[in-house]
Amino acid sequence: MKLTILGCHSATPRAYHNPTAQVLEMKGHMFLIDCGEGAQIQLRRNKVKFSRIKHIFISHLHGDHFFGLVGLISTFRLLGREAELHVYGPKGIKEAITLQLKLGNSWTNFPLLFHELESDQAETIFEDKTLSVTTIPLNHRVYTNGFLFQEKEGERKLNIEAAVKAKIDHSYFSKLKQGFDVKNMKGDTIENAQVTFPPDPPKSYAFCSDTLYYPAIVPQITNSTVLYHEATFLQSHEELCEKTKHSTAAQAGLIAKAAQVGTLILGHYSGRYADLNDFKEEAQQHFDTVELAEDGKVFHFD
């Protein structure tokens, strides 16, 4: 599981700070989460292969989270993309994108599939054999979802040495990985656990931005490997949270603590602060393992 921060600043792009966009690599997928203006430039600078992006998740329709989407889709078109692209986001996103493509007489050659969201309940919006993606309804000024990316339990791992010693023919190895007991070449039944290791524990990534402090999300994100939680303000501006429906770093720490996540990553910083370390310190009043998102930073969680 690898997370690349393309942008993690709030409100507007600045000369050298980008609005929200990030790429999550999980089980061979490359998910783009939010797509603020300039996301495609950041993808290029961070050498993310455009063709590997097949699913884009948009949390809400504020500009700093989606104004880069139409440009990215247009660029896919100009690059001759043929593969399907799936876009998940609030109702209205399809009209906003298609209108602009239509005005430029630039409809895509590749299938562009919108999955518009309007439920206020968590719902699984993508699933395959290896993972699922579920919405996390958040509390913001407009309809907003976070997203929970959850790996499924994988196959057991073969203990090759033990399997050879137990004289199991290698044609049975895939059965072993699937957890079955098998017979060896002598006809004896070999218990699976004797020749395999348990699978890696499934990892999960909860993306929660933008939102007011909202403990209602805790049950859904409990035990997540990683939680990205917005931290627009420091405590000194806590009074702005209610009006703007944003959180402080300390509140992000409280959510991480209550949900017992592995690591908390902070982002969506307001531009009014000079030192990001203040965010980390305030979150750490409640939760120890805190990381700061920064544009271009890559996190590996193996």
Place this chain on the structure above:
Amino acid sequence: MKLTILGCHSATPRAYHNPTAQVLEMKGHMFLIDCGEGAQIQLRRNKVKFSRIKHIFISHLHGDHFFGLVGLISTFRLLGREAELHVYGPKGIKEAITLQLKLGNSWTNFPLLFHELESDQAETIFEDKTLSVTTIPLNHRVYTNGFLFQEKEGERKLNIEAAVKAKIDHSYFSKLKQGFDVKNMKGDTIENAQVTFPPDPPKSYAFCSDTLYYPAIVPQITNSTVLYHEATFLQSHEELCEKTKHSTAAQAGLIAKAAQVGTLILGHYSGRYADLNDFKEEAQQHFDTVELAEDGKVFHFD
């Protein structure tokens, strides 16, 4: 007259190259011409004061010329802008922008006034005491206008030394600048030309992008001080011009020559070429005074 190139590359933003956007400073105005994705970031990097931009001209609705507009307008809103903003562009631009602002529940607090264009004839779309802006109908894949910015003849310049020597009271100086003869303190009539210099010759700037080689524009832009003309291709790819409705550098040189402009600036380069000097050389086969646009480059024409 000062021109700041924010971006001058075609098709898509790249890691370190920006799509079309430029700022023309003329007679105290700060005109933004086209607004590709990232234009607001380039404005910040080039230290252009956002509040001085009151008029934005959009040539056509391809993404590399207008996908940065909605983000810039949103940023104006977040910065608390109160002044009117006028946007001139093809029919449809209003719907594209307002739909996105509506979806984000982010309508502007300042008056946002759209002037939608659909005529295929040149028309004056802005005018005040000092200058006028006229469309230049171009020949591209979608409805496209260039823009001709023309200063009006200014006031005559006072020859202070001569005026004092001629014993003219300074209360008459503004009359002199307006071209009138006046009486001196002795009651003698003083001819205007004896105590004033002619005004600076009016300057003009013709922005022509994107377009197929289109000599029909020559009469309108003849004698322009500066012509910015797209040069997407070199001669080696001339066969792509008809299909894409773009020009070569040599064709831009031919237009500059026919229109007898002062300076030709090339831009809108395709990303397939390594050395921009090839564009200059090819244009100079037909016209001498050629400049290359580059992101962040500033041209002064005084």
